[in-house]
Amino acid sequence: MRLSTITHKPVRAAVAAAIGLGVVAGGAALAEAATGTVKTTGANLTVRSGPGTSYRAVGSLAKGTRVDITCQTRGTTVSGPYGTSSWWDKIGSGRFVADAYIYTGSDGRVAPLCGGVSSTPSGVKDDYPYRGQGTGVDPWNFYKGQCTSFAAWRVNHNLGIRFSNSYKGQHWGNAEHWDNAARAAGIPVYKTPKVGDIAVRSSGTYGHVAYVAKVNADGTFMVEEYNHVRSDTYSYRKAHRGTDADGFTDFIRFKG
Numbered sequence: 001m002r003l004s005t006i007t008h009k010p011v012r013a014a015v016a017a018a019i020g021l022g023v024v025a026g027g028a029a030l031a032e033a034a035t036g037t038v039k040t041t042g043a044n045l046t047v048r049s050g051p052g053t054s055y056r057a058v059g060s061l062a063k064g065t066r067v068d069i070t071c072q073t074r075g076t077t078v079s080g081p082y083g084t085s086s087w088w089d090k091i092g093s094g095r096f097v098a099d100a101y102i103y104t105g106s107d108g109r110v111a112p113l114c115g116g117v118s119s120t121p122s123g124v125k126d127d128y129p130y131r132g133q134g135t136g137v138d139p140w141n142f143y144k145g146q147c148t149s150f151a152a153w154r155v156n157h158n159l160g161i162r163f164s165n166s167y168k169g170q171h172w173g174n175a176e177h178w179d180n181a182a183r184a185a186g187i188p189v190y191k192t193p194k195v196g197d198i199a200v201r202s203s204g205t206y207g208h209v210a211y212v213a214k215v216n217a218d219g220t221f222m223v224e225e226y227n228h229v230r231s232d233t234y235s236y237r238k239a240h241r242g243t244d245a246d247g248f249t250d251f252i253r254f255k256g
Contacts, residue, residue, distance in 0.1 A: 034110040036102035051075025051088035071114035074238035126234035134232035141165035145232030154211040176207025179250040199248035
């Protein structure tokens with residue numbers, strides 16, 4: 001849906017999420033490894049070669065199976081018995097399972113980060129001025145708490161560009177229209193990300209936009225966003241190129 005003017009706030013279903021925290025409850029240090037128990041509704045849990053549903057299946061585990069978790073990393077967001085989470089547990093060489101299906105006794109991270117995946121970089125934080133607000137219009141003429149409002153904040157705050165919903169004579173509207181608006185405005189749109197880009201996914205009812213905070217050596221990238229993992233809430237996660245709910249297909253480069 002593309003709106004020529006803001007008249008109605010797009011309604012998205014709130015997603016109940018269990019986002020991993022940096023430490024376990026009580027502030028105790030993370031162990032070198034952890035154990036967990038598989039919980040499914042009956043079918044076996046698929047083991048993947050990497051942290052995401054797009055990786056090939058390399059096995060399966062029955063309900064009640066105990067697993068040793070050597071480390072954890074971000075990947076595809078998955079909903080399971082323990083909520084919705086983008087954490088994946090490494091249980092062996094080239095073997096990963098979605099943490100949403102593993103009982104560990106904690107909603108947070110219980111094992112070290114896997115090698116090659118760093119913690120949140122310095123300077124990456126939720127500094128969005130309207131956090132906690134899910135109604136009303138921001139100064140850039142987007143709805144507060146939405147992905148578009150947060151992306152507009154990042155373009156203004158991080159890139160120093162006076163961006164708004166009418167930037168360069170275009171109506172940017174919902175996220176799924178941003179790549180076309182950028183092209184019409186003469187702003188380059190790429191298929192591979194660079195830090196500072198606005199990542200765009202046009203699929204879905206309204207699409208999604210996020211700010212690229214880091215590009216990883218394996219081609220994945222870290223994004224800051226609002227209203228994806230949880231409704232009207234900030235998240236920092238690993239993403240990839242693709243048309244699924246955790247992927248992005250286009251990258252707007254406001255600054256070369």
